[in-house]
Amino acid sequence: MSRIVYVNGAYVPEEEAKVSVFDRGFLFADGVYEVTSVLEGRLLDFEGHMRRLRRSLAELDMAAPASDEELLEIHRELVRRNGVEEGLVYLQVTRGAADRDFVYPAGVAPTLVMFTQEKQIVESPAAERGIRVISIPDERWGRRDIKTVQLLYPSMGKMMAKAAGADDAWMVEEGFVTEGTSNNAYIVKGGRIITRHLGNEILHGITRAAVLRLAREAQMEVEERPFTIEEAQGADEAFITSATTFVQPVVAIDDVEIGGGRPGPIARRLREIYVEEARRNAV
Numbered sequence: 162m163s164r165i166v167y168v169n170g171a172y173v174p175e176e177e178a179k180v181s182v183f184d185r186g187f188l189f190a191d192g193v194y195e196v197t198s199v200l201e202g203r204l205l206d207f208e209g210h211m212r213r214l215r216r217s218l219a220e221l222d223m224a225a226p227a228s229d230e231e232l233l234e235i236h237r238e239l240v241r242r243n244g245v246e247e248g249l250v251y252l253q254v255t256r257g258a259a260d261r262d263f264v265y266p267a268g269v270a271p272t273l274v275m276f277t278q279e280k281q282i283v284e285s286p287a288a289e290r291g292i293r294v295i296s297i298p299d300e301r302w303g304r305r306d307i308k309t310v311q312l313l314y315p316s317m318g319k320m321m322a323k324a325a326g327a328d329d330a331w332m333v334e335e336g337f338v339t340e341g342t343s344n345n346a347y348i349v350k351g352g353r354i355i356t357r358h359l360g361n362e363i364l365h366g367i368t369r370a371a372v373l374r375l376a377r378e379a380q381m382e383v384e385e386r387p388f389t390i391e392e393a394q395g396a397d398e399a400f401i402t403s404a405t406t407f408v409q410p411v412v413a414i415d416d417v418e419i420g421g422g423r424p425g426p427i428a429r430r431l432r433e434i435y436v437e438e439a440r441r442n443a444v
């Protein structure tokens with residue numbers, strides 16, 4: 162069955178969903194996006210995703226395509242029309258279609274595209290067994306705090322991981338881990354959760370913010386600072402977070418096993434409390 166997709170004000174079957182070849186998202190990767198998870202037909206951390214979308218748009222002087230209330234309505238309508246119980250809603254805003262020119266065009270309406278994808282996210286074999294990551298140099302641009310659609314390097318990183326028989330890659334810059342190809346990276350040592358501090362070098366994960374808040378509420382110690390691959394390999398546990406993976410244990414880094422190659426108790430506990438809280442606050 163074909164999905165119903167949202168394109169610039171219209172709900173259309175996916176085969177009919179079209180944007181211009183002059184769209185700056187296509188020509189310049191001049192666009193930003195958000196991925197919001199859906200559980201029991203409701204949206205997780207919706208407010209956080211909308212807040213970050215506003216920030217990404219503002220950083221690029223890009224017009225907002227709709228209000229948060231309108232965007233919530235469209236998210237809900239897409240979930241309803243496609244009967245999604247579990248999965249995600251993808252949202253992309255671009256600067257719109259204009260003659261090709263490096264200078265931002267004036268007076269152009271932004272393009273707004275949204276679609277759903279069904280996916281099992283709570284019951285996860287990867288969360289049960291943990292994932293294996295490799296380290297690769299971080300060769301992305303410098304404004305990773307803006308959630309742009311230029312995802313080629315992360316995509317190359319996933320392919321490097323796949324070629325090495327691993328699940329994902331952690332990127333390293335100036336000797337320190339920045340983040341995973343599409344997730345934030347953490348280690349645990351002596352009960353203390355360590356993750357890189359916020360800055361332009363990483364995406365400010367919405368799941369990261371929620372997980373750190375919940376960890377602190379549960380009296381766990383959190384340290385926001387850079388760490389190296391060597392430190393991570395000597396840690397008690399490691400894990401990643403993102404909207405669609407929640408908290409997922411990492412059991413090996415460059416083939417060095419962490420915590421005996423099995424998911425650790427802190428990652429497991431954080432996953433439980435995150436899912437519980439996200440479910441409770443879903444809209």
Ligand code: PDD
Pocket residue numbers: 196340341342343344345363364365366367368369402403404405
């Ligand atoms: N990726 N870092 C990067 C580079 C990411 O692409 C993502 C999200 C995250 C985690 O952010 P959040 O917790 O807000 O999902 C960190 C999304 C899920 C994706 O591109 O599919």
